[in-house]
Amino acid sequence: MILLLLLLWKPSQTFANKLILYTDNDSYGKVNQNKTWYLALGEPAFANFADIKVPSNFFLLGPAGKKEKLTLLRKELFDPWFNQRRIAYETKLSVSEPGDYILCIEGEDYLIGRGKIVKPFAKAVFHVERELNWDKPCGFDLEIKSFTRPYGLQPGALLWGQALYQGEPLSSGEIEAERLRLKLNPQALPKDSTGEVNLPIFKKRVKLDDRGYFYVNFEEEGWWVITVSLPRGTKTFGNQNYPLELQSHLWIYVHSSIEKKRPKKTKNTSKSKIIPN
Numbered sequence: 001m002i003l004l005l006l007l008l009w010k011p012s013q014t015f016a017n018k019l020i021l022y023t024d025n026d027s028y029g030k031v032n033q034n035k036t037w038y039l040a041l042g043e044p045a046f047a048n049f050a051d052i053k054v055p056s057n058f059f060l061l062g063p064a065g066k067k068e069k070l071t072l073l074r075k076e077l078f079d080p081w082f083n084q085r086r087i088a089y090e091t092k093l094s095v096s097e098p099g100d101y102i103l104c105i106e107g108e109d110y111l112i113g114r115g116k117i118v119k120p121f122a123k124a125v126f127h128v129e130r131e132l133n134w135d136k137p138c139g140f141d142l143e144i145k146s147f148t149r150p151y152g153l154q155p156g157a158l159l160w161g162q163a164l165y166q167g168e169p170l171s172s173g174e175i176e177a178e179r180l181r182l183k184l185n186p187q188a189l190p191k192d193s194t195g196e197v198n199l200p201i202f203k204k205r206v207k208l209d210d211r212g213y214f215y216v217n218f219e220e221e222g223w224w225v226i227t228v229s230l231p232r233g234t235k236t237f238g239n240q241n242y243p244l245e246l247q248s249h250l251w252i253y254v255h256s257s258i259e260k261k262r263p264k265k266t267k268n269t270s271k272s273k274i275i276p277n
Contacts, residue, residue, distance in 0.1 A: 018225060019039065019041060020038070020040040022038055022180060023253075027125060035094070037091050037103060045179060045181060046181065053110070060095075062095070063136075074089055080183065080185070100128070103124045118244075119245070121140040121142060123248075127151045134146075142248040151253065155254060155257050157218055174228075177204045177227075178225060179222050180224070223253055
């Protein structure tokens with residue numbers, strides 16, 4: 001049944017087409033305390049994963065602009081689509097000064113089906129006690145710049161950003177936003193009124209304006225990724241030439257609503273007594 005779904009459903013030419021960068025909870029940390037981040041490859045909205053190669057470049061960008069290479073340790077993620085474990089990585093961060101740190105990942109090229117080569121980039125902000133330089137760029141060829149602070153967001157928040165290629169705004173294109181799901185029953189995908197799998201509810205698309213600007217909102221708590229893609233000629237893979245596409249991902253954590261955390265008011269049904277002095 002699952003294989004039949006995979007054959008009939010083609011949201012892209014293959015699964016496993018985004019770098020996934022997240023932690024077990026939110027993107028906050030404290031000075032001199034370990035924080036574990038995970039790196040994987042897959043379709044975030046559908047909990048579908050593939051083996052990831054060691055990235056070609058991976059570093060932590062400090063508040064003052066200093067780069068520090070990350071140490072990656074191999075781990076595994078379970079893929080419910082094919083009922084097997086996939087290669088992923090983790091890195092443990094501990095910083096000695098407060099501020100905003102940017103995790104910057106440049107992935108290895110990978111071939112989507114037999115159609116094109118993708119060169120992926122990913123980043124996320126690690127907020128440590130003090131708000132400082134959360135808008136620093138990693139320096140990728142293709143990168144998303146956020147004008148909204150990319151942490152401390154709640155469901156319904158609106159993020160304002162800009163897509164840049166080699167530091168210049170893109171004049172056309174679109175971004176895609178989706179929520180990370182680490183568990184999903186492939187046989188329980190929601191259907192639309194025509195009886196087909198309702199793919200658009202998993203991924204939202206927003207057009208860039210002629211200066212590369214966009215706005216996107218987040219309906220649910222959890223990890224979200226904003227992605228921009230850009231065709232860039234061709235590249236040789238093996239002994240063949242394929243179209244080359246750059247992909248850049250910005251990972252953001254959305255907190256649960258404050259309203260959900262407020263305790264419910266209870267009615268006081270007991271009758272008060274007046275105690276004489």
